Amino acid sequence: MIQVHNLYKSYGLGKLSLKVLRAIDLVVDKGEYVAIMGPSGSGKSTLMNILGCLDRPTKGKYYLKGLDVSKMKEPELAQIRNRTIGFIFQQFQLISFMSAKKNVELPLIYSDKPAKEIHRRAISSLERVGLANYLNHKPFELSGGQQQRVAIARALVNNPELLLADEPTGSLDTASGQVVLDLFDELHREGKTIIMITHDFEIAKRAERQVYIRDGRILTKEGFVR
Numbered sequence: 001m002i003q004v005h006n007l008y009k010s011y012g013l014g015k016l017s018l019k020v021l022r023a024i025d026l027v028v029d030k031g032e033y034v035a036i037m038g039p040s041g042s043g044k045s046t047l048m049n050i051l052g053c054l055d056r057p058t059k060g061k062y063y064l065k066g067l068d069v070s071k072m073k074e075p076e077l078a079q080i081r082n083r084t085i086g087f088i089f090q091q092f093q094l095i096s097f098m099s100a101k102k103n104v105e106l107p108l109i110y111s112d113k114p115a116k117e118i119h120r121r122a123i124s125s126l127e128r129v130g131l132a133n134y135l136n137h138k139p140f141e142l143s144g145g146q147q148q149r150v151a152i153a154r155a156l157v158n159n160p161e162l163l164l165a166d167e168p169t170g171s172l173d174t175a176s177g178q179v180v181l182d183l184f185d186e187l188h189r190e191g192k193t194i195i196m197i198t199h200d201f202e203i204a205k206r207a208e209r210q211v212y213i214r215d216g217r218i219l220t221k222e223g224f225v226r
């Protein structure tokens with residue numbers, strides 16, 4: 001599903017350049033559930049943004065489903081983000097004045113699907129996360145855990161193969177976090193590829209594999225890759 005080879009990301013800060021990711025090699029197979037761990041500032045979100053085609057590497061290769069992402073132009077990247085990837089963020093990123101159903105419909109509004117089909121998919125996605133009775137609730141009428149489940153329903157509405165979650169339980173109490181993690185387990189069993197950022201070891205253990213990043217490099221049992 002994902003092949004990253006010798007990837008670098010730097011940010012220009014005046015005359016200086018800050019190397020945030022260095023010599024990253026990462027392969028994630030279809031259907032894998034991977035946790036990306038590391039201290040604050042180690043480059044986890046930067047890597048996630050690149051994997052999610054929201055940002056580009058400075059150097060190196062990134063193949064998503066065998067396609068060379070670095071060669072793609074913005075419209076193509078937007079299509080991949082919309083169809084292949086579902087995003088889940090720590091702060092849910094829901095539109096506050098829209099109902100749960102309208103929020104979940106958002107990824108479909110530029111599709112050529114008829115309105116009826118869009119409604120049907122949004123409802124089915126909200127049912128999938130256990131929120132069939134909350135279709136018309138606005139985010140402020142929902143608990144944090146329910147809001148995150150709306151965000152997961154939105155991420156699932158296009159049936160993406162890959163789910164990218166950045167600290168998905170970071171804003172939740174333990175019980176609501178467990179509901180979200182149970183949902184990830186189910187989605188993993190259903191064959192979704194999941195990559196989740198967390199700095200919590202207990203949460204990372206829920207994934208099949210843990211990848212550690214420190215100072216922009218992947219840490220292996222043998223030490224840094226290079």
Ligand SMILES: Nc1ncnc2c1ncn2[C@@H]1O[C@H](COP(=O)(O)OP(=O)(O)OP(=O)(O)O)[C@@H](O)[C@H]1O
Nearest residue numbers: 011018020038039040041042043044045046047199
């Ligand atoms: N747009 C940017 N311009 C300059 N520096 C940036 C930019 N984005 C991130 N950085 C820097 O890159 C480094 C890695 O940031 P990143 O957000 O990827 O870390 P992280 O591991 O996700 O941290 P956290 O766990 O705190 O979210 C940090 O030093 C950060 O200040």
